[in-house]
Amino acid sequence: MSTTDNQDERELEGTRRHIRPGRLALLILAALAVLGGLLWFILHKRNGFTRAEIEKSFTMAASGQAGVAVFNNGLLRYSADGASFLNSEGRELWNVNFSMNAPRFIGHGGYALLADMYGNTAVILDKTGECGRFTTAEPIINAAVSSTGVTAVALERDLNSLICFYNELGVRLDIEISQEMAVSGYPMAMALSPDGSGLVMSMVSSQSGNLNSQLVFYNFTVGRSEANRLVGFFNHEGHLLTQIDYMSAKRVAAVSEDGLEIYSLEQENNPELKASVSFPGEIVSYAAANRHEAFLCPEAGTGDLILSVYDDNGKECFSKKLSSGARGLTLGSDLVMLQTDGVVDLWDYSGRSYFSGTLSQPGAGLYLMGKKLLQLDGNLIHQYRFR
Incomplete structure (x- = not known):
């Protein structure tokens, strides 16, 4: 064996002697701590947390009977007198004033609409505060907003419903839909597509003592050549469609008292029923x-x-x-x-x-x-x- 080989063995042996029992114990404890942390993470990932503690509290100013909604990664508190917005750290970033009897919050993406139901005022909001407002000559009976701020309101004019549209600044657009409620029904629910180019409504009517719904689809781009921009409708006899949601640009959910229907808008001018779910009650x-x-x-x-x-x-x-x-x-x-x-x-x-x-x-x-x-x-x- 060469002198170099003997020297390498002596150095290796010296290294072994330097790993003392105390240091070895510390290494084992450190490894166990890492393993324990990993097991804790896996356990909580699988079974969830079981304790909740207040991390921090902050004050939100109130003004009369208020509603609260999650909006733009913060909280919007609104009442008959106005609205205020707090970010996730509890700091008030802005507030707006208005006078409404029955403000209703409708959110879609980064925009929200506060509409005075059966009143005449509506305010459009984004993350910076008020970006538009408008008043109507007829009472508002329903409303919807898109993720671009385009807004649709259903107004009651005598025995008709009038659907009017506004941009994010509250400027009225040159589009409207007029319907005789005795023929078409009452606008029970409505929703705008994310870009504001599509509108879906549930029109409810009574026939022989039974409530019926008609789900109607409008499109203001591909539907320009269609009468009244109508591109599709589906009748639901004996069912009341109370809620409509654009789940995405290509999917619409319609909810009745005991069921769910999903409609596809892969072809914007030809909506199709994609799935239907019935509940036992x-x-x-x-x-x-x-x-x-x-x-x-x-x-x-x-x-x-x-x-x-x-x-x-x-x-x-x-x-x-x-x-x-x-x-x-x-x-x-x-x-x-x-x-x-x-x-x-x-x-x-x-x-x-x-x-x-x-x-x-x-x-x-x-x-x-x-x-x-x-x-x-x-x-x-x-x-x-x-x-």
């Missing part, structure tokens, strides 16, 4: 967001409720059996929320539990902002952290 609660629809319905033969969540193709993402006390169904951009007898449950859209537990301030209004849980407690907003 009348829908108890409904919510829509992030290209999903969620329903609480009674389970046949029991007093329990079933939570069912569907994607924009009408495919069921997941379902959960719950007690009859379930309430507060809410969809956010990332999570589904329900409250049952003081317990708050959050799931992601695959049905995996994100959180299940109680809050330190039960009974107040809850709102989802991404994966943040916010709670309205009087004029206080609590933001929770999960553990």
Whole structure:
């Protein structure tokens, strides 16, 4: 063996002697800590969090009886006197003043509409505050807004319904649809496409004591050559279509008292029924967001409720059996929320539990902002952290 080989062996042996028992124990403890952290992450990823603590609280000024909505990664609080916007850190960025008897919030993407139902005023909002407002000669009976700020309002004019359109600045556009309500029905629900070029309405009428709905599709680009811009309609005898949502530019969801229908707009001038879901009983609660629809319905033969969540193709993402006390169904951009007898449950859209537990301030209004849980407690907003 060469002198060099002997020297290498002596150095290796010296290295081995320098790894003392104390240092080896520290290395083992460090490895166990990393492994424990990894196991904790996997466990909570699979089973969700079980504790929620108030991370911070901030004050939101109130003015009369107010409504609250999640809007542009913040909270919009509105009342008959005006509206104010708080960002996710609780700082008020802007406020607007108006006078409305019954303000209704309608949001779509980065725009929102506050319309005075059965009044004559509407205000269009974006992340910077008010960008437009308008008044109408006839009372507003329904309204919709697109993600570009284009707005449609249904007005009641004598025995007719008049649909008028405005841009994001509140300037009236040279488009309107006039219908005789005795013939076409009452505009129960309406929704605008993301770019504002399409409008879908549920027109409700009564015949021989039965309520019927007609789902009508309008398009203001490819439908220019059609009478009144109408490109399709579907009759629903004996059913009341109470809610319409554009789940995307190519998908529309129509909700009745006991069912869901998904319509495809792959061909804009030829809407088609893509999927239909019937529930065993009348829908108890409904919510829509992030290209999903969620329903609480009674389970046949029991007093329990079933939570069912569907994607924009009408495919069921997941379902959960719950007690009859379930309430507060809410969809956010990332999570589904329900409250049952003081317990708050959050799931992601695959049905995996994100959180299940109680809050330190039960009974107040809850709102989802991404994966943040916010709670309205009087004029206080609590933001929770999960553990």
